[in-house]
Amino acid sequence: MIPEVGHFALMMALVMAIIQAVVPLAGVATRRSLWMAYGAPMAAGQFVFLALAYLCLSASYLLDDFSVANVANNSNSLLPWYYKASAVWGNHEGSVLLWSLMLAGWGFAASAFSTSLPRDMVARVQSVMAMVSAGFLLFILLTSNPFERLLPNVPADGADLNPLLQDFGLVVHPPMLYMGYVGFSVVFAFAIAALMGGRLDAAWTRWARPWANVAWAFLTVGIALGSWWAYYELGWGGWWFWDPVENASLLPWLTGTALLHSLAVTEKRGSFKSWTVLLAISTFSLSLMGTFLVRSGVLTSVHAFANDPSRGFFILVLLGVTVTLSLLLFALRAPRVSHRVGFGWLSRDSLLLVNNLLLVIMTVTVLLGTLYPLILDSLNLGKISVGPPYFNALFVPLTVLLCAFMGLGPSARWKRMGARELTTKLWLAGAGALVIGVLAPLLYAGQWNLWVSLGLVAALWIVLPLVRDVIDKCRHAGSLGRGLARLSPAYWGMVLGHLGLAVTLVGVTVVSNYNVERNVRMAPDVTVEVAGYQFTMRELTSRRGPNFLADTSLIEVRRGGDGRTFMMHPEKRLYLATGMPMTQVALRPGLFRDLYVAMGEDLGGGSYAMRIQYKPFVRWLWLGALLMAAGAVLAVIDKRYRRVATRRGAATRRVTP
The missing domain is CATH 2.40.128 (Lipocalin)
Incomplete structure (x- = not known):
């Protein structure tokens, strides 16, 4: 009976997702406030029914109901209860159900925390979120039903969970990773809603920026946990293997990092409007692509689920529809956006633009190395293997170049700045990074290493200009204590995020060369x-x-x-x-x-x-990731993101019930 209740809950969630996708959008078109108001209760109901479905599947695992095919294939009566609970998402069907539950949770949260935003904007966001959710619910019900029965031939016991997945890493890694993937759907929905409304101003970025920070924090922690899990579970001692599924999580992280910075520029200066929307679309699309790679059967990996071409085709269609319609809407709306905000070649604006371009180039580099062998294989043009030599040869120099511009950014002013002024502010930090980075390997290992020195110089070049910037801000405030108190949480979040990247760089450099x-x-x-x-x-x-x-x-x-x-x-x-x-x-x-x-x-x-x-220094890899995630969360608590009320003149248009 429990599996049937779960199956019925999935169908009810699909009905509510369809209502949420259609009615609020129709309300915006006809200016009917009652129809727009349908979004919030449907989002709540969808979340409740998906939570019920997930609880039913969990109960089937904990009660050893081997009449359910999903339980029989992925559990065993001897399996400890905590691994039975995590085995719910340790397979294809359960993981997609968890994905849909989290998507509904993000949609419910977006509705609950957006009550003071313009009503038409919220209705569009709710509708876009529901469209994505409906696609995944159809995917579950048509190809990946987790409640399928094995009646009347019920096995006496289950096949057991893959021993690789019987670990604490499975308990925490996939949920964190999915929260990051799915979290970017909110930013995607805000971007599409802004395009629909033709209002690509700074307002939507202010509303979307906290969601982007939280999603990015979850994704960062999820990737770090996956690295840590592979490190101690697989027995090789490596922390990153350039596995295609690992790359699938790195891709939206790279574009998500670019998105965070682009949102900041659009909110602060009103520039990069079209670029920010395109990054929001790309980040969520890459999250969907990761889902396709893991669940299509095109990859053979310890991380991959499923080997059913029909499932892969369904997700590929969902990905194609999402990307095509989003880019079509972008092509129709983006040219209408005026770009009148100028900036000089040496300014914080230009430096952030260069960093964004480098992050996109890094994304394309990883994407090409990941997909090219798959494309050749699918066209019967031969099998090739693209491994660490390719990725390291291209990714490492781009990372060093990225760090070079990161060191300049926090000390530069918006709009324009003189080269002499910037040099005066940073020459001491640059000299310190160079001297310490060159000498430190001699003190640590007694033998100079070029790559260690390069990594340490890059990390110090990120940190020391930040220290100089904090000192300058405190000096202008009159005293150290007053200056530190006046710095905003968003600023400290930026400092912590950049510091985290520097710490990770030190860990990567030292363990790679002195292991x-x-x-x-x-x-x-x-x-x-x-x-x-x-x-x-x-x-x-x-x-x-x-x-x-x-x-x-x-x-x-x-x-x-x-x-x-x-x-x-x-x-x-x-x-x-x-x-x-x-x-x-x-x-x-x-x-x-x-x-x-x-x-x-x-x-x-x-x-x-x-x-x-x-x-x-291997622990510094994951310590740095935690610092980066903490920085993103710290930025969210900034008071300007708690004041979500619309500014004067940005109120919604009058609507009729």
């Missing part, structure tokens, strides 16, 4: 030295987990300098339902280094293959 790795054969009482640490296998033990058997190695680690010891416990697991072996990595984390031990194959005679790694 130490040894693949060794170890047996009890065998000692191996790696990066000044002595690893000794003391014994091998066996244990039984809730749904697996494990061989555990007890490794004693002694640091050469002070003789301190601690234990690490890597495991080799065999999952009972699937017979699939898995490596459980042992980590000794630290702010400045990780020790990483992965237990490989049984070599016989009590010996195992071991991968031991010393990974300096």
